[in-house]
Amino acid sequence: MKVTIYEVGPRDGLQNEDVTLPVEVKRELIGRLAEAGLRTIEATSFVHPKWVPQLADAEELLDGLPRADGARYPVLVPNERGLDRALERGVTDIAIFGSATESFAQRNLNRTVDSQFDMFAPVVERALANGLRVRAYVSMCFADPWEGPVAPEQVVSVGRRLLDLGCYELSLGDTIGVGTPGHVEALLDAFQADGIGPERLAVHFHDTYGQALANTLTALRKGVTVVDASAGGIGGCPYARSAAGNLATEDLVWMLDGLGVETGVNLRSLVATSLWLAGKLGRPSPSRVVQALAKEM
Template identity: 85%
Template sequence: MRVTIYEVGPRDGLQNESVTLPVEVKREFIRRLAEAGLTTIEATSFVHPKWVPQLADAAELLADMPREPGVRYPVLVPNERGLDRALEHGVTDIAIFGSATESFAQRNLNRTLESQFEMFAPVVERALAGGMRVRAYVSMCFGDPWEGPVAPEQVVRVGRRLLDLGCYQLSLGDTIGVGTPGHVDALLDAFEVAGVGPDRLAVHFHDTYGQALANTLAALRRGITVVDASTGGIGGCPYAKSATGNLATEDLVWMLDGLGVETGVDVRSLVATSRWLADLLGRPSPSRVVQALSKEA
């Protein structure tokens, strides 16, 4: 079995850090991730700098970003203005970011749950016409800080509509980290009933309650082969204050290595990168594997 790690550190990871890194450091971060064997690295976002100031240098980053053969560098695009900028910079892979709940759609997108699709439809249509691949994130798939538990059927309704727009993959986000393996099974059951198999799905877990690895293992046993993770476990969500760090890529790779699952990623190379990044951010990495291997060094 082989699992593809969708590395989100340079985008989802850095967007919630208080320390804004220089663009040359971000380029070096991305270069190191590719060197460690990651083949999908979400580089940045064209969200308005007012909302995510840490990624205000997206155009500058992409203008002179190292690109390795065989590595994809997707960019998050919130709307048509963001798509215009992505097209200007020769981006080949983009992601859109939807919500499974009304409350988060209004807070994060300034849209209703229904009207978010009106925003996404022209983005996806134009991107596909331009030869791009489009991925869709769905946030708040397991719980919402304003609405509480989220019904699997509600997530499926949103997810199906995003896939029907033409997105090749749907990433199911546990934005505030409240999910458990039982929740994962229930959600994947609901997608199966709706005719959406694991080949169209990815998972994106946060470790707020220490369940990210357990949830990932539950998803893998259901046939999921794409897992989002952030090197060093950095990141969160600037619009959901209860969200803590992403699943650490090192912790994921350590588990997958132990299971005999191929990733092509060198965990010790990632640990070295996380230690380097932690020094720049001024705080230790929350990744347990980074902490453990750093003690050995």
């Protein structure tokens, strides 16, 4: 079995950090991640700098980005203006970011669940017409801090509409990190019942309650082979107090190595990168594997 790790640290990780790193440090981070063997690295976001000032240097970053053979560098694109910026920079892969709940759609997109598709449809149509691959995220797949638990059927409805726009893959986000293996099974079963198999799905877990690895293993056993993760576990969730951030790529690789699952990632090289990054961010990595292996390096 082979698992594809969709590395989100340079985008989803850094956008939630208090420290804004210089563009040359971001370029070095992405280069180091590629050298460690990661082949899908979400580089940045074309969200307006007012909302995500940590990624305001997106154009400058992409202009000087080192590109490894066989690697892909997706960018998050929220709307048509973001797509214009991506096309100007020759981007080949983009992602859009939808919501399964009304509360988060209003707060994050200033849209309703239904009207978010009016914004996404022209983005996806134009992107596909220009030969780009489009991935979709759907957030709040298990619970919403304002609405509580989210029914699987609600997530499937939103996910189906995103895939029907022409997205090749749907990443299911546990945005506030409250999901458990039982929730993951129920959600994946609901997608399967709607005719959407695990080959169209990815998972994106936060570790707020320490369930990210257990949830990932559950998804793998249900047939999912694409997992989002963030080097060093960087990033956090602004919607849950004491959220522990993204699933750490190192913790994921350690588990997959132990299962005999192929990832193509050199764990020690990745740990060295996260230790270097922790120094730039001025705080230790929350990854248990980084902390353990740091003692040996």
